[in-house]
Amino acid sequence: MLVFLRFLVAAPLLLAAGIGVPTGHHVVSSYLFRRELRDGRFDFAGEFRDSLTETVVLWPTALALVLLVVFWWMTTAWPKIALVPSVPAAFGGLVFGLLDGGEHAAAGVAAPLVAFGLAWLAAQVVTRPVRDDVRRSAVEVAVGLRGGGRLRVQSRRLLLDRLPPPVHPMSPIGRVALRFDRISSVEAGDVRTPAQWRLANTSELTITPGPVLRIIGGGQEWLLPVDDADGVGLLVSRRSRARAKPDPRPPLEDGSWFHAKLLWDLAGQEPPVRNDRKVNHGNRWSALLISxxxxxxxxYSVYRIFTDGWYYLVGLLFFGIIAWIATHVWFRQGVTYKLTEENPVSPLSDDPDPRRLPVTGWSPRPATLGQTSDL
Incomplete structure (x- = not known):
C-alpha cells in the first residue's frame, strides 16, 4: 500500500513532465511571437487549451503517456520517456531561436531539461528510500557500482548495464541479467585488494577495496562493488523470494539461441586484441524509433478516415505496414537479446561453488541479510 502512495505523490511530477512541459513550452513560444508582433493582450488560459490540440503537442504527449503506462515499473526509463514530447519542442525552439532570437532557443533547451528533471525526481520518490514495501514490489531500483556500471533490480530479474565494453570483440551483448528464480546464493562481503572480475559477456568490472555483493545463479557469478552491500543484498534477497517466477526457455535447437551460443563459445578465450568499443544494438533501437x-x-490516418474521407486509407496502409515491420523487428530482436542476457552461460552449466574464494582478499560478512539498512 505504501508503494501505491509513493506513486500518488510521483504522478503529478510525471504529468507535469509529460503534459505540462510541452504545453507550457507551446504557450511560452506563442507569447514570445505575440509580443514581437505587439498583437494585443495575450490569453494564457486560452492558449494553454489550444496547445493541447496542436499536433506537435498532442501526438508526442499521447505516446509518452502510453509508454509511461506500459513501463510504469521501469523507473530508469521515465526520464527518457519524458523527453518524447519535449524534444520536438526543443527542436522547434532552437530553429526559431536562430531566426528570431535567443529567448526561443532558451525556452527550447529548457523544456527537455525540466521534463527530464521532473521525471527523474518522480523516480526517486517511488524508489527512495528503499524500505520493505519497495523490496517486495515490482518497481525497478537502480544501484550504481563503484568504478562504473549499474545494477537494476527489476520486477523478475537483476540486470547489469552501463558496463565496460566486452573484452572480446565477438561478444554480442553489453549487458547481463539473472532471473530471480535462478539465484542460488546472495552474500555480502569485503575485498581488501584491487581485482578485476570478468562477467559472462566478457565485460570486466574493477573491484576496488571495500564492500562487495556476491550473487550466484544460472551458472553465473557476480562480484558487484556496491557501497551498501548489506542493503542491496537485502533488497535482492527479499525481492527474489517475493517475486521469483519461472520463465520456461525455448528448446536449445531454437534459432533465438544464436547469440547465446556464440557467447558460450567465447568462454575461457582470450582475444588476440582486446575490444574497446561498446556493443552496438543500433538496428534494434532504430526499429523502435521508426515504430x-x-x-x-x-x-492519425485512422482518425482522418472517419473525419475527412477514405482517401486517407493510403496513409493508413503506408504507415501501418512500416510500423508493423519495425515493431516486429524490434520485438523479435528483443526476445533474442533478452534470452542472451539471461543465459550468457549455458543452461547445462553448474553454478560456481559459493565456498570458493572468488578473488584474493575476499572475506564474507556474517549474517549479512538480516540487517535492515535503507539505501
Whole structure:
C-alpha cells in the first residue's frame, strides 16, 4: 500500500513532465511571437487549451503517456520517456531561436531539461528510500557500482548495464541479467585488494577495496562493488523470494539461441586484441524509433478516415505496414537479446561453488541479510 502512495505523490511530477512541459513550452513560444508582433493582450488560459490540440503537442504527449503506462515499473526509463514530447519542442525552439532570437532557443533547451528533471525526481520518490514495501514490489531500483556500471533490480530479474565494453570483440551483448528464480546464493562481503572480475559477456568490472555483493545463479557469478552491500543484498534477497517466477526457455535447437551460443563459445578465450568499443544494438533501437514515429501517423490516418474521407486509407496502409515491420523487428530482436542476457552461460552449466574464494582478499560478512539498512 505504501508503494501505491509513493506513486500518488510521483504522478503529478510525471504529468507535469509529460503534459505540462510541452504545453507550457507551446504557450511560452506563442507569447514570445505575440509580443514581437505587439498583437494585443495575450490569453494564457486560452492558449494553454489550444496547445493541447496542436499536433506537435498532442501526438508526442499521447505516446509518452502510453509508454509511461506500459513501463510504469521501469523507473530508469521515465526520464527518457519524458523527453518524447519535449524534444520536438526543443527542436522547434532552437530553429526559431536562430531566426528570431535567443529567448526561443532558451525556452527550447529548457523544456527537455525540466521534463527530464521532473521525471527523474518522480523516480526517486517511488524508489527512495528503499524500505520493505519497495523490496517486495515490482518497481525497478537502480544501484550504481563503484568504478562504473549499474545494477537494476527489476520486477523478475537483476540486470547489469552501463558496463565496460566486452573484452572480446565477438561478444554480442553489453549487458547481463539473472532471473530471480535462478539465484542460488546472495552474500555480502569485503575485498581488501584491487581485482578485476570478468562477467559472462566478457565485460570486466574493477573491484576496488571495500564492500562487495556476491550473487550466484544460472551458472553465473557476480562480484558487484556496491557501497551498501548489506542493503542491496537485502533488497535482492527479499525481492527474489517475493517475486521469483519461472520463465520456461525455448528448446536449445531454437534459432533465438544464436547469440547465446556464440557467447558460450567465447568462454575461457582470450582475444588476440582486446575490444574497446561498446556493443552496438543500433538496428534494434532504430526499429523502435521508426515504430515510434510511424505508429502515431497510422493512428492519425485512422482518425482522418472517419473525419475527412477514405482517401486517407493510403496513409493508413503506408504507415501501418512500416510500423508493423519495425515493431516486429524490434520485438523479435528483443526476445533474442533478452534470452542472451539471461543465459550468457549455458543452461547445462553448474553454478560456481559459493565456498570458493572468488578473488584474493575476499572475506564474507556474517549474517549479512538480516540487517535492515535503507539505501
Amino acid at each position: 515510434a514515429l510511424t505508429t502515431p501517423m497510422t493512428l
